[in-house]
Amino acid sequence: MALTGIQIFKLLPKTNCKECGVPTCLAFAMNLASGKAELDSCPYVSDEAREQLAEASAPPIRPVPIGKGVRGFTVGGETVMYRHEKTFYNATAFAAVVASDISDADLEKKLKVWNAFQFERVGLNLRPQMAALKDVNGDAAAFAKAAKTIAETSEFNLVLMSDNADVMKAGVEACASKRPLIYAATDANADEYGAIAKDNELPLAVKADSIEGLVALTEKLTGMGLKDLVIDSGSREVKQALEDQVAIRRAALKNGNRSVGFPTIAFPCEMASNLDMETLIAGMFVAKYAGIVVLSDFTGESIFPLLLERLNIFTDPQRPMTVTEGIYEINNPDENSPVLVTTNFALTYFIVSGEIEGSRVPSWLLIKDSEGLSVMTAWAAGKFAGDDVGVFVKKCGVADKIKHQDIIIPGYAAAIAGDMEEELPGWKITVGPREAAHIPAFLKAL
Amino acid sequence: MAFDFYKESYAGSVKEITLGKGDKAVTVGGETSYPFYLFEGEMPNKPRIAMEIWDMAPEDWPEAALAPFKDVVSDPAAWAKKCVDEFGADMVVLQLKSTDPNGNNASADDATATVKKVLGAIDVPLIIWGTANIEKDEETLKKISEECQGENLILGPVEDKNHKGIGASAMGFGHSLISSSPIDVNLAKQVNILLENLGMPMDRIIVDPTTGGLGYGMEYSYSVMERLRMAAMAQGDDKLQFPMINNLGNEVWKCKEAKQTADEAPTLGDPEKRGILMEATGAVTYLMAGSDVLIMRHPESVRMVKAFIDLLSD
Ligand code: B12
Ligand code: SF4
Known part of the structure; x- marks a missing residue:
C-alpha cells in the first residue's frame, strides 16, 4: 500500500537541508507521496529507509x-x-x-x-x-x-x-x-x-x-x-x-x-x-x-x-491510437494514381491502408488529423467536415504530386462531398465504398 | 495475512423489464450486482439472446452466416419462424435494412406490412431495429407502432432527436423502446430523462449504448457499459438503471475477417467457425460488461453463448 506523506517523512533525515530543491523534508515527503518527486533527489536517505520506501511503493500486483x-x-x-x-x-x-x-x-x-x-x-x-x-x-x-x-x-x-x-x-x-x-x-x-x-x-x-x-x-x-x-x-x-x-x-x-x-x-x-x-x-x-x-x-x-x-x-483508453497527418504513398504511386482521404485514427488508417496495399493499385492516401476519431465519429464530432477536409487537401501538397484533380472520400462520409467541392473548385469528389473491404474492387474498377 | 473478500456495496439495482406479451414474454434485468458477480448479489433473469432477421435478403453476408437461413432469407416471416422453431430463439429482431434512405428506401408502409407478417408467424417478443437514420426511423417506427397496437413491440433505436415522435406513439399504442446514444454516459442518461419527461413508463425502456464490433471499437462500448452499470449500481443513479441491449451480430459479421475465405486468409482457420467464434467471443465480452440482451446472427454462436451463460449463472 502506498505510504502517506507523514509516513514517508518519518523515514527521511529531517534536517531540512534543502538539497532536494524544496525547503523542508516534510514538503519533499508530500511530493514523494503524490508522485511529484523522485526519492533519488535526496542524497541523504538511508539504505534502510530506501528499502522500506521501495517496498511500500511496489505495485499492488507484482509485474x-x-x-x-x-x-x-x-x-x-x-x-x-x-x-x-x-x-x-x-x-x-x-x-x-x-x-x-x-x-x-x-x-x-x-x-x-x-x-x-x-x-x-x-x-x-x-x-x-x-x-x-x-x-x-x-x-x-x-x-x-x-x-x-x-x-x-x-x-x-x-x-x-x-x-x-x-x-x-x-x-x-x-x-x-x-x-x-x-x-x-x-x-x-x-x-x-x-x-x-x-x-x-x-x-x-x-x-x-x-x-x-x-x-x-x-x-x-x-x-x-x-x-x-x-x-x-x-x-x-x-x-x-x-x-x-x-x-x-x-x-x-x-x-x-x-x-x-x-x-x-x-x-x-x-x-x-x-x-x-x-x-x-x-x-x-x-x-x-x-x-x-x-x-x-x-x-x-x-x-x-x-x-x-x-x-x-x-488498449489504453486515455489516448486513441493515432497516425500522423500527411500523405502516405502506397504501392509506389505516380502522378496518375488515385488519391483517397481518411482520418488519423490508427485503426481506420491500418484497415484502409491494408486494403489499398492488398489491391496492389498504386495510390496516395491522405490522412487528415481528426484527433484520433474514426470516420463516422469524426464526422459527427465535426472533425472531418467538408470544408476542413477540403482545406487540408489543398495545403497538404498532394496537388504537386499528381496530374489529376480527383479525390475519393469514405462512403460513410458521403455527406461532406458538397462542402468539399466548394472548398476545392475544379476537383472531382468521388464517394468511395462504405466498408474498406470493398476498396480493392473499387480501385481496380477505376 | 488472512484473506478478506472485499465485497462491493451497491446503492442501486437494474430495473426488471418485461419484453413482449403473453406466455412467451421475456423478463430481463433485475440485477443486484455487477454482471455474474453472484457472490455478492443476484441476477434473477439470465441475459437473453435475440436472433436477428432482415426485412430484405442480405447481399453481403458471408456464406457461414447465410447458410443456416438460405431457404428463408427472402421471406422474413419464414425466417423468424425458423429462428424460433428450429433454433429456439427467445426473441427475434427484425432489422429494417430495406428502409435505409441511402439504400432501398422502402416506405414505412412496406416496413409495417413486413412487421405484421413476422408478428403473425411467431409468438416470442419482436424487436424492431431501424436504420439509425433519425427522420426515417421516426416515420417508420411511428407507423409500425400505430398499426401494431398492443403488441408490445420493442422499437428502436430511439435517440434524443426523434424521441418525441416515437416515444409518444409507443406510449399510446403500447410498445417498449430502445433508448439509444453513442457511447456516452451523459448522453445515455439524457435520452432516458427525455423519455421520462415525455411520460414514457420507465418499465418499458431498454438501453442501447451503441455496439462496436470485435476489434472495431468494442473497447469503447465495453467501457461505457461498465461505467453505465457503475453509475446505476454503485452510485445509484436511477436514470441509468435499465437493462442494456447490444446489436452485436450486425457489427461482427460485417467485418472483413468474418468474411474472408480460407484461401484469402489461411491462418485465420475455418471460415465458418471463425465467424461463429468471433461473434461468440464478442458476446462473452459484452456479457461481462453487462449486456442483458444480445442480438446475434448465427445459430451456433447463439447456442454456445447460451451454454456459457448457463455455466456462469447456474
Ligand atoms: C467507438 C466509437 C466512438 C468512440 C471513438 C472511437 C474513435 N477513436 O473514433 C467514442 C466513444 C469516443 C465516440 C464518440 C462519439 N461518437 Co461514436 N462511435 C463509435 C463506434 C461504436 C465505432 C467506430 C469505430 O471505431 N469504427 C471502426 C473504424 C475503423 O471505422 P471507420 O473509421 O468508419 O472506417 C471504416 C470505413 O469508414 C472505411 N473507410 C475508412 N476510411 C475510408 C476511406 C475511404 C476512401 C474509403 C473508401 C473507405 C474508408 O473503412 C473502415 C472499415 O470498413 C460507432 C458505431 C459503430 N458501431 O460503428 C459510433 C459512431 C461513429 N459514433 C457516433 C457519434 C454520434 C459520436 C459522438 C458525436 C457522440 C457525441 N455526441 O458525443 C462522439 C464524437 C466524438 C467526440 N466528440 O469526441 C455515431 C455517428 C452517427 C453519424 N453517422 O452521424 C456512430 C455511428 C454511433 C451511432 N449510431 O450513433 N464514438
Ligand atoms: S534533501 Fe533530503 S534531507 Fe535535505 S531537505 Fe530534502 S529530503 Fe530533507
Whole structure:
C-alpha cells in the first residue's frame, strides 16, 4: 500500500537541508507521496529507509517477467479494476498445451502451425505467446527434450507443468535460459519447487485449492525469498473461477493484500470439453483479470477472436491510437494514381491502408488529423467536415504530386462531398465504398 | 495475512423489464450486482439472446452466416419462424435494412406490412431495429407502432432527436423502446430523462449504448457499459438503471475477417467457425460488461453463448 506523506517523512533525515530543491523534508515527503518527486533527489536517505520506501511503493500486483528476449513479456502489474479508471497494462498471455509424450515430428509440426498465428493489426503483431508443456507420464528425458525443442526452435515461451520434481528439474535444465514459468508449487512440494525456482531464478506458479490456501503458500514462498509468483486458486468451475479472479484482484488492489498481489493463471483447457467452449471461457478471463490463460490448443479460428478481444480490452483508453497527418504513398504511386482521404485514427488508417496495399493499385492516401476519431465519429464530432477536409487537401501538397484533380472520400462520409467541392473548385469528389473491404474492387474498377 | 473478500456495496439495482406479451414474454434485468458477480448479489433473469432477421435478403453476408437461413432469407416471416422453431430463439429482431434512405428506401408502409407478417408467424417478443437514420426511423417506427397496437413491440433505436415522435406513439399504442446514444454516459442518461419527461413508463425502456464490433471499437462500448452499470449500481443513479441491449451480430459479421475465405486468409482457420467464434467471443465480452440482451446472427454462436451463460449463472 502506498505510504502517506507523514509516513514517508518519518523515514527521511529531517534536517531540512534543502538539497532536494524544496525547503523542508516534510514538503519533499508530500511530493514523494503524490508522485511529484523522485526519492533519488535526496542524497541523504538511508539504505534502510530506501528499502522500506521501495517496498511500500511496489505495485499492488507484482509485474512478473516471463520469457526472454524479443518475445519476453510481463504479466501482472495491474493497478485498476476497470480499464476506464486508467488502463490495463499487461495483456493476458495465451498458452496452449503440449503433452510431453508428443513425437518429435508432431511437435515440430505443431510449433510450425502455431507459429503461423501472427496477425498484423494497428501496427502490432498479435500472437499467442506460450506453450504449456505438460508432463503426462513422468518421463524426465522426454519432458526435457520437448522443452529444449520448444525453447530452441520456436519463439514460444514455456510453462513447464509437472508435479514430479525430477521431471521439473530436467525441464528447467533444458530451457532455463528462456525463463520458463514453473507450474506449480503446491502444499505438497512447496519447499522443493521453491528451491528449484530460486536456484534458477525463475518465475514460479503456485497452485492451491482455494484462495485461502494460496495465501498460506505465497507467504511461505516469499518467506523463502521468491518474488516472481503467478497464482492459481485451483478452481476449475467457471463460476467459481470468475469469483476467484475478482476476489484476488480486489484483495490486491482494495485491501493491499500482498499475499495475493500476483498475476493469475487460468485453465479453460480444464474447464470445458471442446476448444470452442474453452475459447468463450478464455474470453471471460481476458476481460476478468487472468494473467495467463491456458488452452488445449491454438487454431486460427479460435485464437484470432481472442487476440482481437485482448487488443480491445488492453488498449489504453486515455489516448486513441493515432497516425500522423500527411500523405502516405502506397504501392509506389505516380502522378496518375488515385488519391483517397481518411482520418488519423490508427485503426481506420491500418484497415484502409491494408486494403489499398492488398489491391496492389498504386495510390496516395491522405490522412487528415481528426484527433484520433474514426470516420463516422469524426464526422459527427465535426472533425472531418467538408470544408476542413477540403482545406487540408489543398495545403497538404498532394496537388504537386499528381496530374489529376480527383479525390475519393469514405462512403460513410458521403455527406461532406458538397462542402468539399466548394472548398476545392475544379476537383472531382468521388464517394468511395462504405466498408474498406470493398476498396480493392473499387480501385481496380477505376 | 488472512484473506478478506472485499465485497462491493451497491446503492442501486437494474430495473426488471418485461419484453413482449403473453406466455412467451421475456423478463430481463433485475440485477443486484455487477454482471455474474453472484457472490455478492443476484441476477434473477439470465441475459437473453435475440436472433436477428432482415426485412430484405442480405447481399453481403458471408456464406457461414447465410447458410443456416438460405431457404428463408427472402421471406422474413419464414425466417423468424425458423429462428424460433428450429433454433429456439427467445426473441427475434427484425432489422429494417430495406428502409435505409441511402439504400432501398422502402416506405414505412412496406416496413409495417413486413412487421405484421413476422408478428403473425411467431409468438416470442419482436424487436424492431431501424436504420439509425433519425427522420426515417421516426416515420417508420411511428407507423409500425400505430398499426401494431398492443403488441408490445420493442422499437428502436430511439435517440434524443426523434424521441418525441416515437416515444409518444409507443406510449399510446403500447410498445417498449430502445433508448439509444453513442457511447456516452451523459448522453445515455439524457435520452432516458427525455423519455421520462415525455411520460414514457420507465418499465418499458431498454438501453442501447451503441455496439462496436470485435476489434472495431468494442473497447469503447465495453467501457461505457461498465461505467453505465457503475453509475446505476454503485452510485445509484436511477436514470441509468435499465437493462442494456447490444446489436452485436450486425457489427461482427460485417467485418472483413468474418468474411474472408480460407484461401484469402489461411491462418485465420475455418471460415465458418471463425465467424461463429468471433461473434461468440464478442458476446462473452459484452456479457461481462453487462449486456442483458444480445442480438446475434448465427445459430451456433447463439447456442454456445447460451451454454456459457448457463455455466456462469447456474
Ligand atoms: C467507438 C466509437 C466512438 C468512440 C471513438 C472511437 C474513435 N477513436 O473514433 C467514442 C466513444 C469516443 C465516440 C464518440 C462519439 N461518437 Co461514436 N462511435 C463509435 C463506434 C461504436 C465505432 C467506430 C469505430 O471505431 N469504427 C471502426 C473504424 C475503423 O471505422 P471507420 O473509421 O468508419 O472506417 C471504416 C470505413 O469508414 C472505411 N473507410 C475508412 N476510411 C475510408 C476511406 C475511404 C476512401 C474509403 C473508401 C473507405 C474508408 O473503412 C473502415 C472499415 O470498413 C460507432 C458505431 C459503430 N458501431 O460503428 C459510433 C459512431 C461513429 N459514433 C457516433 C457519434 C454520434 C459520436 C459522438 C458525436 C457522440 C457525441 N455526441 O458525443 C462522439 C464524437 C466524438 C467526440 N466528440 O469526441 C455515431 C455517428 C452517427 C453519424 N453517422 O452521424 C456512430 C455511428 C454511433 C451511432 N449510431 O450513433 N464514438
Ligand atoms: S534533501 Fe533530503 S534531507 Fe535535505 S531537505 Fe530534502 S529530503 Fe530533507
